[in-house]
Amino acid sequence: xxxxxxxVQSAIDRTRxxxxxxxxxxxxxxxxxxxxxxxxxxxxxADLFVIKPSGVDYADLAPENMILCDLDGExxxxxxxxxxxxxxxxxxxxxxxxxxPEVGGVVHTHSTYATAWASRGEPIPCVITAMADEFGGQVxxxxxxxxxxxxxxxxxxxxxxxxRSRAVLMRxxxxxxxxxxxxxxxxxxxxxxxxxxxxxxxxxxxxPLDIPQEAVDSLFDRYQNVYGQQPQGALK
Numbered sequence: 001x002x003x004x005x006x007x008v009q010s011a012i013d014r015t016r017x018x019x020x021x022x023x024x025x026x027x028x029x030x031x032x033x034x035x036x037x038x039x040x041x042x043x044x045x046a047d048l049f050v051i052k053p054s055g056v057d058y059a060d061l062a063p064e065n066m067i068l069c070d071l072d073g074e075x076x077x078x079x080x081x082x083x084x085x086x087x088x089x090x091x092x093x094x095x096x097x098x099x100x101p102e103v104g105g106v107v108h109t110h111s112t113y114a115t116a117w118a119s120r121g122e123p124i125p126c127v128i129t130a131m132a133d134e135f136g137g138q139v140x141x142x143x144x145x146x147x148x149x150x151x152x153x154x155x156x157x158x159x160x161x162x163x164r165s166r167a168v169l170m171r172x173x174x175x176x177x178x179x180x181x182x183x184x185x186x187x188x189x190x191x192x193x194x195x196x197x198x199x200x201x202x203x204x205x206x207x208p209l210d211i212p213q214e215a216v217d218s219l220f221d222r223y224q225n226v227y228g229q230q231p232q233g234a235l236k
Contacts, residue, residue: 003078008046015041015050015182016063016080022186023052023061029190031109032058038087041182042097042104047071049097053084071098073150088147095153096178100161105182107189110174113196117141118169124192124199127208131199132216133223134191136164144171152176164220167192 004012019041026032026039035058040051050066067086068079073094075082087093093106109115117124117139124139126132131139142159145151156176159168166188167177175192179185202208211219 008043011044011046012048012050012068013063015043016066019050019052019182020061020063020066022182023058025186025190026109027058029193031111031189031193033110037109038089038107039182039186040093040106048076049093051087051090051093053081054087069094089152091150092153092156092176095150096156099157100178102180103178105179105185107177107185108174109189111189111193113200114169114175114193116200117196118174119172121171123169124196125208126211126216127202128195128198129211129219130191131195132211132219134188135167136220137216139165139167139169139192139195142168142170145173
């Protein structure tokens with residue numbers, strides 16, 4: 001018998017399925033190698049999140065081996081998958097969920113170009129409109145932190161609080177992204193690698209040109225609030 005109410009158990013099951021499926025997007029877009037990287041998702045209506053197990057091949061990930069954790073990063077005992085160890089980044093994800101209640105998904109990769117920028121400790125400058133659209137400006141750099149406790153999570157929260165970017169380059173480590181849900185965070189992970197690659201190529205050709213701040217603000221507002229929206233009065 002489930003220890004959770006039927007509605008919470010249903011939300012857990014849906015989150016397990018979604019998080020398991022979304023890991024395929026990391027391999028599809030070549031953002032990870034071997035078993036590195038991870039996706040997690042907050043369980044709606046509960047102080048819980050789901051994250052991948054540590055050291056499991058992407059091809060073997062499934063809803064039943066996703067791991068349910070509380071917001072302290074502790075595995076919920078007796079739940080499906082609880083016999084496995086969670087991702088080594090679990091403490092970082094938990095810290096983000098505790099301190100950023102608006103966040104519903106967290107992603108970490110070691111994607112090549114974004115990690116290259118992280119290794120240099122340099123923000124990705126906002127020199128293409130896709131960056132203004134998606135991140136509202138430059139992609140910032142977070143502090144160097146070692147895996148194993150919540151230090152990385154602290155760096156993510158400190159860097160992104162009050163920032164429009166949904167991506168941070170943790171110095172000498174790689175990108176972490178946040179989103180309103182796991183899919184949104186995966187999209188940010190795909191996009192940060194794309195802009196990191198494009199801006200790198202631009203620098204090989206010369207000095208990229210900054211976009212005026214008023215244009216960045218306008219592009220961000222349009223993309224976030226207008227783009228893809230159904231016009232008022234349109235047929236449903």
